[in-house]
Amino acid sequence: MTGIDLPPSDLRFLELLHGREPAATGVVARELGIDITQASRQASALHKAGHLARSTDPQDRRRTLLSLSPETAALMDAWLVAWSQDYLAAIATWSPEQIEVLGSWFALVLHRFSEALPDSPRPAVADRWVELAGEDYDPATRFFLHAMIGIVTWVALSGGFKVLLDIKAATVSETGFLTLQVISQTGPLSIAEVAARLAIDPSQASKRVADLVKAGHLDRAVDEFDKRSTRVRVSRRGRQLVDGIFELQMSTFGVLTTDLGRAERELWTPYIAAYVDTLLHHRVGTDGLIRSPATQELSAR
Secondary structure, eight states, X not given: OOSOXXXXXXXXXXXXXXXXXXXXXXXXXXXXXXXXXXXXXXXXXXXXXXXXXEEEETTEEEEEEEEEOHHHHHHHHHHHHHHHHHHHHTTXXXXXXXXXXXHHHHHHHHHHHHHHSTTSOOOOHHHHHHHHHTTSSOHHHHHHHHHHHHHHHHHHHHOHHHHHHHHTTXXXXXXXXXXXXXXXXXXXXXXXXXXXXXXXXXXXXXXXXXXXXXXXXXXXXXOSSOTTSEEEEEOHHHHHHHHHHHHHHHHHHHHHTTTXXXXXXXXXXXXXXXXXXXXXXXXXXXXXXXXXXTXXXXXXX
């Protein structure tokens, strides 16, 4: 959509700075959970590519502040407005009252997540969306989108899967685990299919798969229709990891919402079920691929 290809780590860097005041390199490093050397290296590369602007901190001239360049800020704004429409499409026929109930759930979830991981980043993207939206939407829809965008950007920047993997003492990266999830949902898959579902280069998909095979989380098998190629499927060990992380997610979320009464759960459950079901049917094909509005295959469900 933008014509710019960036690795996820650089995109997270830009998302963190999107819609907020200039931040010191050390602040960016801390909020992204990376060391200052890596943050400085990324900042230099993004500045050279024209995505970042650098300025001297007026309070401490030894510090450098980072912000998005005007061109990249405008690009990120356009991207934000475009992808936020997906979350609106699923409630196109809902009443303002129904949308407000849905929004109250996501607002609660975001609050609980933030409390559970107080050191996680505080992205300003949701606030930026409200600025861009202006009065284009009714209050219920603005409330819902603010909460929904808040969750999406928080999850992307929080490193939550890394925390779960650390608890399980799993020697798998976040990107490796997401690859494992995709294969577990729609596999066995060829390397090309893995790449298509993750929207990454086949060589990158091949490296991730090789690492997962080496760790014993994936098995290779000859494609019965094409003996020259192989397909990968989740091994027993890989399935145990996927199931274990899911169970840990559910138990942790249960703790975060243990105070909710039966009446509250019965109120929210049908709204959430209907929304998620509609969202998936709107965006996910029968082959498990998420599609753009133009039906272009982007990434895996």
